[in-house]
Amino acid sequence: MPDIKILTEADLRSLVKLDIAAVDVVESAFRALASGEVVMPPILSMEIPSANGEVDVKTAYIPGFDGFAIKVSPGFFDNPKLGLPSLNGLMILFSASTGLVEALLLDNGYLTDVRTAAAGAVAARHLAPETVHTAGVIGCGVQARLQIEAARLVRPFERVLVWGRDPERAAACAADLGKTLGVEARAEADPARLVAESQLVVTTTPSREPVLMADWLHPGLHVTAMGSDQPGKAEIDPAAFGRLAAYVPDRLSQCRIQGELRVAVAAGLVEEDREFAELGDIVAGTARGRTGAGDITLADLTGTGAQDTAIASHAVALAARAGAGTAFGS
Incomplete structure (x- = not known):
């Protein structure tokens, strides 16, 4: 052997x-x-x-x-x-x-941790606007830091905003990111303002209720949601689906039972059998994600084997x- x-x-x-x-x-x-x-x-x-x-x-x-x-x-x-x-x-x-x-x-x-952050970078590479000046992260744990580090590999933004339920942890996360990336970084007390000022937002929480609301979305925004990796978790207001130019799951079958799609289906806002192109389809060039500068896009990352x-x-x-x-x- x-x-x-x-x-x-x-x-x-x-x-x-x-x-x-x-x-x-x-x-x-x-x-x-x-x-x-x-x-x-x-x-x-x-x-x-x-x-x-x-x-x-x-x-x-x-x-x-x-x-x-x-x-x-x-x-x-x-x-x-x-x-x-x-x-x-x-x-x-x-x-x-x-x-x-x-x-x-x-x-x-x-x-x-590495592959999850790298998946966020893949989503940003194919779905975020070509020019990102400000990136925002909702959450302030290890994955919040790594997601922002990974996103900057493909979208070299100049500023980072961080929101967390614990202001001290959010400030510490912002300080770490500023030092690591050499960019302006600060904690933002209002998550709605964080979204308003960002072109790319990542949600990295274990929340079971939305932390990003539909009426915060604005033209040109890309959101990567990666916290809903268990049934019962939810980070994105399901009403957001009505404002998206593209919803992109990492694996559609998974996101039907865990992920933001599950929540939208349960709320009656998306048909249970509706088909969506997966991130792999966009990477392979067999489907389109962002088609215009004003598109609002959402990547739903539940993690794959x-x-x-x-x-x-x-x-x-x-x-x-x-x-x-x-x-x-x-």
């Missing part, structure tokens, strides 16, 4: 960066999804109410990739009270030709070139 490569979080942080290479890798996963040849089962999702926890399992086989990943992603949101992180997880990369385990990626959620296979394969390839990781013999 061949050795299994073990990569720790420290290994992976040194190898995998949130850069254009990562964005391009994740974009390739979306392009593959548009081919119709990817095998990607529904997300296995389990809530553990007694511990305020949830666990997601995602996977996908992408033709042309040497391996496929299975990712286990727990989120236990009372952990900070115990001095523990709320998110962790790991990925396992299997050979697509033999099914044998090739690598164990003990990333504690780092690769998920194809992204996990892509980023895990990218990480293992980088490790092989660098001679990184530990070989574990069977």
Whole structure:
């Protein structure tokens, strides 16, 4: 039996960066999804109410990739009270030709953070206005920071606005982004004003009620919503669907049961069987997203197993070139 490569979080942080290479890798996963040849089962999702926890399992086989990943992603949101992180997880990369385990990626959620932010950059690359002066983020956690960092790789804006329910955390997030990106950044107390002054807005919250209202939308705005990754979560006022030139899900079947589309269907504002082009279709050029400068567009990102296979394969390839990781013999 061949050795299994073990990569720790420290290994992976040194190898995998949130850069254009990562964005391009994740974009390739979306392009593959548009081919119709990817095998990607529904997300296995389990809530553990007694511990305020949830666990997601995602996977996908992408033709042309040497391996496929299975990712286990727990989120236990009372952990900070115990001095523990709320998110962790790991990925396992299997050979697509033999099914044998090739690598164990003990990333504690780092690769998920990178691929999720990179997916936001893919959405911005294909849906945001060509010129973005101000980007806004609703939310002030790790993903808020990463989404804005990733968006600037494809839309080099000059200013960032941050809104969060906790003003101190929002100010800290803005300070971090200003320092990291070298741009003007400040916390904004009014989320409606944040949206009004931005051409690109990302929502990154675990909210179960809208944090961005339909009457805040304005011509030329692109919104990427990435917090509704579980049934019951919602960030966007469902009335927004009546104002969109394009609604773009990462995976339509997923967004029907979790994501902003689910909320709009439940509210009776979108037909249950209405078809929408996916982000992969737009990446592949088989569908159009933004068609004019005044369009209002929304990307609904719930996270796909194809992204996990892509980023895990990218990480293992980088490790092989660098001679990184530990070989574990069977």
